[in-house]
Amino acid sequence: MDSDAAVGPSRSGEWHVVAKSDQLARENARVQVTADGRYLVVARSGGRLYAFDATCYHMGAPLLHGDIEDVDGHGACITCPWHHYQISMSTGERLYQDMSRKTCTLPKKQRVHEVMEADGEVRVRLSGGGKPPSPPPDVIRPKPHEVDYEWESDRYAFKPPPPSQASQKAPRSGKVFNRGGGRFPPGAFGRGSAGLHPGLVGAGVGREVGRMVADSMRGGDGKAPWAMSRGFAQPPPKAKPALAGEALAEGEELPDAPGDG
Numbered sequence: 001m002d003s004d005a006a007v008g009p010s011r012s013g014e015w016h017v018v019a020k021s022d023q024l025a026r027e028n029a030r031v032q033v034t035a036d037g038r039y040l041v042v043a044r045s046g047g048r049l050y051a052f053d054a055t056c057y058h059m060g061a062p063l064l065h066g067d068i069e070d071v072d073g074h075g076a077c078i079t080c081p082w083h084h085y086q087i088s089m090s091t092g093e094r095l096y097q098d099m100s101r102k103t104c105t106l107p108k109k110q111r112v113h114e115v116m117e118a119d120g121e122v123r124v125r126l127s128g129g130g131k132p133p134s135p136p137p138d139v140i141r142p143k144p145h146e147v148d149y150e151w152e153s154d155r156y157a158f159k160p161p162p163p164s165q166a167s168q169k170a171p172r173s174g175k176v177f178n179r180g181g182g183r184f185p186p187g188a189f190g191r192g193s194a195g196l197h198p199g200l201v202g203a204g205v206g207r208e209v210g211r212m213v214a215d216s217m218r219g220g221d222g223k224a225p226w227a228m229s230r231g232f233a234q235p236p237p238k239a240k241p242a243l244a245g246e247a248l249a250e251g252e253e254l255p256d257a258p259g260d261g
Contacts, residue, residue, distance in 0.1 A: 015116070015123040018042060024049060024122055032064045032164075036130020038157050042115060042122060043068065043089065045076040050089040051115040051124045055161040056080045057094075057152035058109075062164035063087075071095060073103065081164075092151065111151040131158045 016035040019042060023031055030043035032054050039054040045068050056063055061082040071077045074095060077086045086095040092112040093105040114125040128151065149155050 013125065015125050017121045018124050019122040021117050021120045021122055028068060030064060032161070033124070035124055035126060038126060038128070038130060039159070039161055040113065040124060041078075042124065043078070045089065046070065048076070049115045049117065049122065050076060051113040052078075052087075052089055052092060053111045053151075053153040053157050055153065055156035055159070056082070056085065056087070056110070057156070058083060058085055060156055060162065062161040063110075064161070064164040071103070074105070092153075108151045110153045111157070128154060128157065 018033040018035055018040070019031050023029065024042060024044045027044060027047070030041055033040050033042060040051055041054045041064050042049060042051045044050075052063070054063055055061070058080060059082065061080050063078055063080065066078040066081050068076055068078050068089070071086065071088075074088050074091075074093075076089045077095060078089055079086050087093070087110045088095065088105070090112065091105075091107075092110040093107050094109040096104055096106070098104050111128050113127050116123050
């Protein structure tokens, strides 16, 4: 069953009743819930329950309907529906393959939480605490990219995830880019939202997450300097490198080699 549930606030470190056991009885069942203002997904895979932050740490994708598969040596992993990042549901590590095709991990990406069943209820204990109190009105709030988070998914933890649909998949940004001959066509992502993934565009739930993503994108892991401010445009293409033996124009320099982020 895919659904949303909510619980009332309670003190940090307590167990939160987030669902009934029969809601998560079958294999691959999952629900999206909130506990102390934190948005979570609780899912069953291989007969075990898992709880983790509902919004992908990378660029704000909703994980509720992500594909779940068992990865040898790492157990159940959920796949981000936007960029296909695989995330361990038990450790929150991101999985990737190096040049030798060996599976490696990056720690502290998607925060995971304790989960248990008792008396027909599913209970979660937060590992990162509930929503912090709002600062006084005269205090300037830092932008998302200016805050050092212990786990990367913390930046989105208290904002509603973008809408998640199991049967309809928005085109990935790379496909839109390729269809446009290397450029994003005008209006590809909606008015006033150039460069955002289609799932972040539109009214309602997820709009604030979309703004946070735009403010925090700066490089290889979803963070690009040209996306730091609202209303940004795509970066200009780099100069075409000169061929061997071809003279450079006066004042022209070879472009930097692309980095790995």
